[in-house]
Structure formats: C-alpha cells, structure tokens
Amino acid sequence: FVIADFPINIRNEKNHELLYLGLIAICVSVWTIAEMQLIQLFTGNSRITHSISYMALMLMSMPTVLYADEAMQNKNKIVTKVICGLSIVQYIVCFALNVTGIADFKETLCSSHIFIGISGIYILIAIVRSLCKQDRNSNWSFKLLRLVGITTFVLSACIDLGRYYLFYGSDRAMFVRVGLLIFVLCYGCASLEKTIDMVKMGAKADLIKKLAYQDGL
Numbered sequence: 001f002v003i004a005d006f007p008i009n010i011r012n013e014k015n016h017e018l019l020y021l022g023l024i025a026i027c028v029s030v031w032t033i034a035e036m037q038l039i040q041l042f043t044g045n046s047r048i049t050h051s052i053s054y055m056a057l058m059l060m061s062m063p064t065v066l067y068a069d070e071a072m073q074n075k076n077k078i079v080t081k082v083i084c085g086l087s088i089v090q091y092i093v094c095f096a097l098n099v100t101g102i103a104d105f106k107e108t109l110c111s112s113h114i115f116i117g118i119s120g121i122y123i124l125i126a127i128v129r130s131l132c133k134q135d136r137n138s139n140w141s142f143k144l145l146r147l148v149g150i151t152t153f154v155l156s157a158c159i160d161l162g163r164y165y166l167f168y169g170s171d172r173a174m175f176v177r178v179g180l181l182i183f184v185l186c187y188g189c190a191s192l193e194k195t196i197d198m199v200k201m202g203a204k205a206d207l208i209k210k211l212a213y214q215d216g217l
Contacts, residue, residue, distance in 0.1 A: 001018040001022030021067055021188065032176060034049050054105035054106065061116055062084050064120070068080075069126070071187070072129065074126060145187070146187065153176075156175040160175050160176045
C-alpha cells in the first residue's frame, strides 16, 4: 500500500489513505513480530525486542487518525492535529524517560494504550459521520467492508489489551494479528477501488478537456 501510494498520486489529486493504511499495518506488524519474540531470536537481546515493540505501539495512533481523515474526507483537521501533536509529545517524553533511566517503556505503556484508544474512538466517529453523509445511491458494499474491518480490528485490540492487563498468556498480540489481517484486507479493497475510480475520473476529465478545445474534424 505504501509503494502503491506514490505512482497513484503522481497525476491524481493528493489522497494518501493507502500510505497511512500501509503505515498502520507496518506499526502493528512490527509490534506483533516483537511480541512473537522473532527479533529476540536474531539479536539475543530481550531489551531491544521490548523497546521496538513499545515504540511501534507509540507510533500507531498518528497514521490511524490520518487515515481516518483521508478515507472519510474529513475537512476539519483540528482534532487530528491535536491528537498527532500530543502523540509526538508523548513519544518524545517516553523516549527521554527511557534513555535517562527514569522510567522504561513498560512503565509508560499505559499512555500509549490511551492514545490508541482515542484513535480507535476517533476513527469510529469518522466512519459513523461518513455513513450519515453519504446518500442512498452510494456503494453499500464498501460501507460494509469498512464497518467489518474497523469493528474487527477494534474488538481484537480490546481483547488483547484486556489479556495484557489481566496477565493472561505471553503472546499479547494473538487476536490483533487476525484483526489486522481482516482490517487491512477490508480497507485495502475499499481504498484501492476508490483510488482506481478517482484515477478513471481524472483520465476522463483530461479527455473532456482535450475534446473541448479540439475540432471534431
């Protein structure tokens, strides 16, 4: 999705929902790989593994809210800027506390969970508002895809967060992996279809513009 975003936006009106969707997938994937101890298998250092896992979690909220804005065509960016700004501040503070030895990433993990929860609530609100704005003639199959994708992802994240705080099991990303797969598939299909339609509209507009100034003979 990240690679596909660049050629699509060369001629098309700038819309980076594929880019942000790819970044969400990367952040969650890095986190799940760290939780599966695969990084520790190669590095032999559990501290590096946990640091990578926590940093991926801290970065997850920004692409989530940015994707919600792009996918739902939100005009008001104030809330997005506030969430992203606070997320950056939280990342810098947590990183500084970890480097100085005042508090490690695990001790500040609660703040990352709060921002992820805020991001999830924000994207759910964005979906509801988008569904209310669209008319009856719009494609309901893609509405259903979006609802299934985000609902599955949010529920799976809530289950794994509950398992983490209840100290149930060592694999804290068991359900999120499945939720992420369903989320990316559903939203990827919807985003690709939307982007292809926009590219077709752009090509049609170029043809109409050319015909407007060219003699039919």
